Amino acid sequence: MSTIRTPLETPSALATEPILAWRTWTLAGSREGDDVRLLPIAGDGKPWPVREPARAACHRGPRHHVVPGFACRCGLHATHAPDLLRRTRDPAVLGTVALWGRVVEHEHGFRAELGYPQRLRLVCYLCFWRWGEGEPGTCEVVARRLGGRMVPLCRPHLELSLRYGYRVGRLLPAARVEHTLLSTYAVDVLRMVAGRSPSPVG
Numbered sequence: 001m002s003t004i005r006t007p008l009e010t011p012s013a014l015a016t017e018p019i020l021a022w023r024t025w026t027l028a029g030s031r032e033g034d035d036v037r038l039l040p041i042a043g044d045g046k047p048w049p050v051r052e053p054a055r056a057a058c059h060r061g062p063r064h065h066v067v068p069g070f071a072c073r074c075g076l077h078a079t080h081a082p083d084l085l086r087r088t089r090d091p092a093v094l095g096t097v098a099l100w101g102r103v104v105e106h107e108h109g110f111r112a113e114l115g116y117p118q119r120l121r122l123v124c125y126l127c128f129w130r131w132g133e134g135e136p137g138t139c140e141v142v143a144r145r146l147g148g149r150m151v152p153l154c155r156p157h158l159e160l161s162l163r164y165g166y167r168v169g170r171l172l173p174a175a176r177v178e179h180t181l182l183s184t185y186a187v188d189v190l191r192m193v194a195g196r197s198p199s200p201v202g
């Protein structure tokens with residue numbers, strides 16, 4: 001008889017020292033790209049606040065349950081390693097995030113009560129998805145769709161999108177949008193090590 005391993009989930013604890021973990025976001029911004037916000041990939045779609053911590057809320061559990069709930073899925077999600085994020089649906093930004101307050105650790109990462117981004121960079125979602133098969137391309141443009149959703153793309157994937165008649169929307173220079181993102185959240189850029197996973201160190 002085989003043993004079924006339940007996912008490792010340690011009882012939640014109050015983290016007084018912030019925990020550093022990995023996360024992806026989508027991005028939304030103004031027409032000229034001079035006002036941008038990080039948005040969760042899943043969830044209620046509320047932007048991450050600027051210069052103050054994001055605070056998790058629960059929309060599923062019973063009222064007055066502490067967030068993140070141990071037997072719930074609420075909390076700000078982040079992973080132990082960037083590779084675990086490769087299957088994220090259409091990310092626009094990859095980064096490290098500081099987590100604190102009540103934190104539940106599980107097999108692949110954490111669910112936390114409070115968080116703030118530490119280092120960020122734009123990612124081409126097509127390169128990011130194929131990460132590990134080759135060098136990720138440098139984002140050259142950000143395609144802004146109607147409604148404000150922003151999609152960073154490397155040059156080859158922009159050309160591919162155009163060749164296949166994909167409506168990319170308004171094109172903005174990626175360097176400018178990334179700079180706006182970093183100064184909005186007052187954080188530093190996440191550097192990539194060539195051919196390897198990105199390093200959280202400057």
Ligand SMILES: [Zn+2]
Nearest residue numbers: 058061072074
């Ligand atoms: Zn909950």
Ligand SMILES: [Zn+2]
Nearest residue numbers: 124127154157
């Ligand atoms: Zn690409």
